[in-house]
Amino acid sequence: QFEDTIIRFINHEYDLLLCTTIIEAGIDIPNANTLIIEDADRLGLAQLYQIKGRVGRSERVAYAYITYKRGKELTEEASKRLQTIKEYTEFGSGIKIAMKDLEIRGGGDLLGANQSGFMQGVGYDMYVRILSEEIAHMKGEKVKDALVETNIDLNISAYIDKSYIQDDLSRLKMYKRIALVESVAEKQDIVDELIDRYSDPPDNVLNIIDVAYAKNLASKSGISEIKQNKKGFDIIYEQKEAFRFGDVITVLDVLKCRYSVKTYDFLRIRVETNKKHEALLEFIIKLMENVLINTRLEVKDAYE
Template sequence: DRLICGDVGYGKTELAVRAAFKAVDNGKQVAVLAPTTVLAEQHQRTFSQRLAEFPFAVECLSRFRTAGEQKRILARLAEGGVDVVIGTHRLVSADVRFKDLGLVIIDEEQRFGVEHKERLKRLRREVDVLTMTATPIPRTLHLSLLGIRDISNLETPPPDRLAIETRIVRFDKQLIRNAILRELNREGQIYFVHNRVQNIQEIADRIKSMVPEVRVAVAHGQMAGDELEEAMLKFVRREADVLVATTIIESGLDIPNANTIFINQADNYGLADLHQLRGRVGRFKHRAYAYLLLDSDKQVSPTAARRLKAIEEFTELGAGFKIAMRDLEIRGAGNILGTQQSGHIAAVGYELYCQLLENAVREFSGQARRTPLEVAVDLPWTAYFPRDYVAGQRQRIEAYRRLARVRGLDRLDDFRQELRDRYGPAPEPAEWLLRLAELRLLATHWKLSTVHLEKAAESAAPTDVVLGYRNTKRIRELAERSKGRLVVVDEKSAYFRLRPAELEPLTMYRVVKGLLRV
């Protein structure tokens, strides 16, 4: 069970191919898990080319395959007729059976849910797992280091590789036109990343009007499988000069000829995303350029400014670890992540390690220990992301995960806006999920531990909202504000009696929100 940390374009795929070869050569089957359909297809091409001289069968399971093809591949997989199977989350479906699985390779590990990886391990108790991730940036680390024991770092860049020149600029038509023409003059290709599906076509049209001679393709996750494949293949076959895409290209897409990337509204991305996206270019020996575009009339927040500064500052090869360190500084965890990752960090998990470290420092300096407060809000509302709203399983898991990580009301508003942009207006269950998240954030301010409803058995009996609290001073303050409606009953709980007219869900939400407002 080994984690390979290697910077973008350092040859993690090459390691995967060799590990797969050794396993198949010894009569075992190999499963390769990739986060996106596009990357799975690319891996299938790479593996097939590298193993072409050997009698090994390589197949790909993804939404680009018809139901009939998938059925045929699954049957051969169960009989042992397929040696290497590459796929997205489709590989962890219940109907996927292996004859003798020996190795599981997980690419871009931070983008899978824990339950997916655990299911793969359960397929065979004796299965080896090789996990690959680019830069150990905090997000990646805290999702992936939990319980992982062995870590290897890939620190040597491929020969002739040049650092990527990174520039932060305001959106400027002339600059974009010149950069595109420069790339075309050396027969290269260009990525333009715009993460709003709503107006991505508009952006493509703007590029076309800026540089009429350029051929533009558009790719985003809401396209039908065959359309997306066609757009990507167009770019791979060099039938398009510019690929206008969402962050669907973030994961491991390898097109050596693409050497200029524009990232629009770059202040909206995290460091991990920016580093991954920048790593899509400069994968051959030409000098590559990354332009981080900012809206010409928008102020950049201080945190976003520091993120962009870090990306601009650390452009040398293998900058991943330095970016990880700067990311930790920006987020306030201190400069603690060196290239040595042995010792207890791997055993206790990264997030806990940071928490232990911070608490130790606070103790030494005579401050109170800080523990993150989690609030359980359990109110009887139907709240979830429906399948027909957030379609893909991975996107849904990612949406839930990101919602759980939101730590402020302004961040919640940003998240709500992003959902609307990507998937359209939120249906009722999704709206209720966002309302619950809002109450959770308000409850955190009052240092509450739980918010739930207590209803007596007789239907005529009154209903109470019960607040579990941690801080006596805060709950008294809240009780005073409620004009006698919130009653503190013991050392742990306070009861807020609902009136009959307040039992309707929307009214109840407004009442509880009014009680907890900051």
């Protein structure tokens, strides 16, 4: 019966086919150029990708309308699936979508029966880093590029209020995602998602995104702590990373900032500035960005 229905559709005995997800594979109808998917938030990413591929199989311009019920509050996973299928539309996007699906659902256990789980909570990049470090540790090898854990203590409000994201699990997952932000593009992706799902984020939510970004930048420079004081802020290096303080000093000199350096069982750079609150956080971010840019330029020059 299914085969007969498809053949009649191909032969233009009717021009509209109402069906289930059974068409997601093995169906090739070049003349089909419009697809409407209902309740797309209930489908997996692979399903959406396969079903979307039922149109656009000829030289004709094709359209795929991926819909869900108006006003429905989507889960975080559903929102990510729909955003992914929206973003990756060019030819050959299958591998990118597969990697995104792996990140969203989790990679499961290496030794066990679970097909998803741990990686879903920490994200793909962090999962791979933790896994690589643990394998190196078990082999007795030195862990390469192990990052310093950085603490930032500033006099600003930086948190996700329950009135903004009411669901505890969704709020926790957003905290985890924010904690991994390492680029301006990733910051903007998070802000865009927050706007789409919860409306414009308040200042305290924007602040925590910026704090996480600053922490990850500082971590790459070996900084263990950035702490506000009455006259500015302190940059702290643990003893084993203190040799890297020159990277910050170089940028501070270019910016003509006043600072002092003291050593204890750690190294402290005390930077003087009149900036406060969000303005201070923005200054620290720019400082850390320039430190990393300057470091990369020096490495590049060394090899030229």
